[in-house]
Amino acid sequence: MMRSSQAPEKSEGGASGPFRRGRLLRLAVLGILGLLVAPALALGVRSYLQQRAVFFPPRRPLGIALAQAGLPAVQAVSFGAEGARLRGWYAPSRNRAAVLFVHGAGGDRSSLLPEARVLARQGFGVLLFDLPGHGESDGAIRWSEPERTAVDEAIGFLARRTEVDPRAIGAFGFSLGGYVLAQAASRDARIAAVVLSGTPADPVAQVEHQHGRYGVFTELPALFVLRRGGLRLDVRAVDFVARIAPRPLLVVAGDRDAIVPVAMAEQLFQAARTPKELFVIRGGDHGSFLDTGGHDYETRLLSFFGKALAHT
Numbered sequence: 258m259m260r261s262s263q264a265p266e267k268s269e270g271g272a273s274g275p276f277r278r279g280r281l282l283r284l285a286v287l288g289i290l291g292l293l294v295a296p297a298l299a300l301g302v303r304s305y306l307q308q309r310a311v312f313f314p315p316r317r318p319l320g321i322a323l324a325q326a327g328l329p330a331v332q333a334v335s336f337g338a339e340g341a342r343l344r345g346w347y348a349p350s351r352n353r354a355a356v357l358f359v360h361g362a363g364g365d366r367s368s369l370l371p372e373a374r375v376l377a378r379q380g381f382g383v384l385l386f387d388l389p390g391h392g393e394s395d396g397a398i399r400w401s402e403p404e405r406t407a408v409d410e411a412i413g414f415l416a417r418r419t420e421v422d423p424r425a426i427g428a429f430g431f432s433l434g435g436y437v438l439a440q441a442a443s444r445d446a447r448i449a450a451v452v453l454s455g456t457p458a459d460p461v462a463q464v465e466h467q468h469g470r471y472g473v474f475t476e477l478p479a480l481f482v483l484r485r486g487g488l489r490l491d492v493r494a495v496d497f498v499a500r501i502a503p504r505p506l507l508v509v510a511g512d513r514d515a516i517v518p519v520a521m522a523e524q525l526f527q528a529a530r531t532p533k534e535l536f537v538i539r540g541g542d543h544g545s546f547l548d549t550g551g552h553d554y555e556t557r558l559l560s561f562f563g564k565a566l567a568h569t
Contacts, residue, residue, distance in 0.1 A: 297474045304468050305478035312362045312433070313398050313486045316390065320367050327370065328377045334384075336414040337395075343407055344393040345386025347414075348377045354425035354566035355382030355415045357448075359408060361432030361455070361544075362400075365392035369431055371547045375555045376562060382421055386411055388434070399487030400433060408441035416447055424449060425566040429558075431455055432517065432543070436494045439525075443500035450565030451501055452558070454509040455543050458495040458521040458528075460488060466518055495528045502530035505565045507557070511541020511549065534561065 323333055328348035337343040345366045356376055360368040366385040373383040389396030389403045396403055408428070416423040427450035430438030435456030442448045457463035460483060468475040484490055498506065506529050510522030519537055526535040536557050538550040547554055 297471075300471050300474050301478045304475040305482055308464075308468070308479040308482040309486075310363075312400065312482060312488075314363050316392075317365075319365055319392055321370075326367070327374055328383065334386075334414070337407070337410045340395060341389070341403075342395045343386050343389070343410055345384060345411075347384045348373075348382060350380065350382025350418070350420050352380035353420070353422040354380075354427070354562065355384065355418070355421045356562060356566075357408070357411050357415060357426070357428040358383065358385045359411075359428065359430040359434035359438050360385075360388065360391070361434045364431075364434070368544075369429065372429060372558065375547075375558055379559055379563075381562065381566075382415070382418070384411060384415055388437075400437065400483070401487045401489060401492075404437040405441045408438060409445055412441075412445060412447050423447065427451070427562050427566050429454065433457070436460070439494040439497045439501070440492070442504070443497040446504075448504065450505050450507075450562060452507045452509060452561065453494070453498070453522075453525060454546060455511065455514060455517050456494055456508070456521070456525065457517050458524040459493040461490050463517060463521070467516060495524055498525050498529040503532070505532040505534070505561070507534045507536060507561045509536050509538065509546060509554075509557075511538045511543065511546055513540055514543045516543040 323331060323346060326346055328346065331346050331348045333344070334347045335342050335344045358369040358373055360366065365387045369385060373385055377383045387394035388398070388407055390398035412426060412428070415421050415426050426447055428438055428442060428448050429452040430436070431454045435453040438451065439453060439456065442451045461480065464476055464479045464483070468479040480490060508522050508526045508529070510517070510519045512519050522535060522537070526533060538546050538554060541549045
């Protein structure tokens with residue numbers, strides 16, 4: 258009996274069936290993983306881009322011109338080393354005292370004009386300047402030693418003014434400007450009085466507060482932005498405020514600040530030594546303290562700097 262030359266047909270239950278089922282299973286697993294990973298990746302990318310846009314923005318032109326500053330006898334000034342020049346506006350002192358203003362992330366010399374006008378009207382000299390990489394100042398944004406050096410240079414500019422008593426120089430820092438100022442003031446005794454306004458006590462805790470809704474998916478990209486840009490995550494303002502004493506310190510916060518919660522102001526206040534004050538503005542959000550604090554806020558600033566810088 259002759260054998261048939263025809264090969265037997267593969268049944269549906271043969272080798273090809275399990276292969277197809279296994280391939281479909283792998284595809285299904287990859288699809289499910291993709292559905293899970295894609296949203297997390299999108300959240301991380303958004304957190305990264307938002308953090309970079311706020312803390313390391315591209316250089317932008319000043320929002321207003323010198324003539325619009327609204328400060329008496331204001332003039333454009335520059336100081337610092339060649340190649341690292343810092344530029345700003347200075348209204349001369351009429352009472353022998355002067356206050357330096359240090360803006361926050363994404364700001365420039367015009368950011369703190371509302372507070373500067375309050376003091377200038379009462380005779381205080383005021384210096385507003387652009388931190389490195391902001392406005393018209395040279396350099397790049399790092400939120401570390403270059404910014405601390407910039408504050409030192411600005412204080413030196415005021416100390417050299419003949420109309421300013423070098424013992425009567427104060428400083429006001431907002432947000433990350435306050436973070437830098439706390440560090441600079443801890444090592445520079447020429448700063449006779451310090452205001453920290455809306456200042457994060459700890460950069461890591463601030464990121465957790467602002468980007469912590471989705472845990473590590475949004476926190477880690479935001480922290481990566483800060484670290485990659487030059488900010489050391491282990492450098493905390495709360496670790497420097499005690500060294501400001503015996504010079505007076507005023508901590509200002511808004512109880513509706515969504516960026517830097519009032520708990521951070523309380524943490525700074527607790528870590529500081531006397532003389533110290535804490536002023537919480539009801540309804541105050543980040544950057545709107547004068548709008549919501551109004552007359553009480555103005556009075557507090559004038560009283561604080563008036564007492565602290567009254568050497569003559």
